[in-house]
Amino acid sequence: MEKIKRSPMFYVGDKYKLIKDIKQYFPKNINTFIEPFVGGGTVFLNVDAKSYVLNDIDKNIYNLHLFLQTKACEIDFIDEILKYIKKYNLSRSFLKDIVPKQLKQEYKKTYYAKFNKQGYDKLKQDFNTLENKNYLLLYLLLIYGFNRMIRFNSKGKFNVPVGNVDFNKNVLQALHDYSEFVKNKDIKFENLDFKYFIIKNGFKEGDFMYLDPPYLITFSEYNKIWNEDKEYELLNFLDNLHQRNIKFAISNVTHYKGRVNNIFLDWMKKYSVKKIQSNYISYHDNSVKNIEEVLVINYD
DSSP, rough: OOOOOOTTTOTTTTTTTTTHHHHHTTTSSSSSEEEEEOOOTTGGGGGSEEEEEEEEOOHHHHHHHHHHHHHHHHHTOOOOOOOHHTTTHHHTTTBBSSOOOHHHHHSSSHHHHHHHHHHHHHHHHHHOOOOOHHHHHHHHHHHHBBOOOOOOOSSSSSSOOBSSSOHHHHHHHHHHHHHHHTTTTEEEEEOOOHHHHHHHHHOOTTOOOEEEOOHHHHHHGGGGGGOHHHHHHHHHHHHHHHTTTTTEEEEEEETTTTOHHHHHHGGGGGSSSEEEEOOOOOOOOOOOOOOEEEEESSSS
16 A cells, blocks of 8 residues: 655644545646645645645745755754754654653653653743744754644744654654655745745646645634635636636635535535545644535546
């Protein structure tokens, strides 16, 4: 069976658990694979195409991809990461379990958070005092932070608390898979609003666009930038792509905790709709909800 690769950013709610379900509907032959909302990148890591044009409006996500695209392919990258992990005395079960047994017994479900808090807080303090962002430090803050989030306060300071997480073998494997995938591939990352990204690149027949935009009716941090005007704007762009014979697939949530996305429900009647078993998780409540997620495609 084909191995599924996960983004080394480990985004909560990414498509790792759904990629097999979604990918079965993708075209078999893709010239350029396009993602206007690439996020952590789990989807593109599992798609075979001649080239990739990927975008995210979040500048930190964009810069982390550029960082990983270059650094993850370097032979001494893991050694460089390990140097900082040791400096801040953070857990590293991929190499050695250094969490004391007493701490594990006392805090059975939260011992990683208890063990890492002091070093994580120092790492966060050091990162926030730098004049220019160090993306290796930001990556470690992401890996050890609560819900693997990237969030900054109004003063531009990273403000995510420590998570009950570890740099384990899964993280190491994800970094390895990312580096193996991106090296020697034609991959371009951009940092634009989706409409400017689509207009700028002038996509054509033979290309394929996958979209996982912020969801209008859910409550994650990322979705705070989205509203009804954005939803209409995106759907109009997709209608235009359809008229130009450009294939697309879009994920979205139609029902969530009593809320209904009638805008999307009405629009998707024009296309083919596939129901997906959702794994959507929000920052405010990280349990899986009884929701309806769909994949809409404009081709047979």
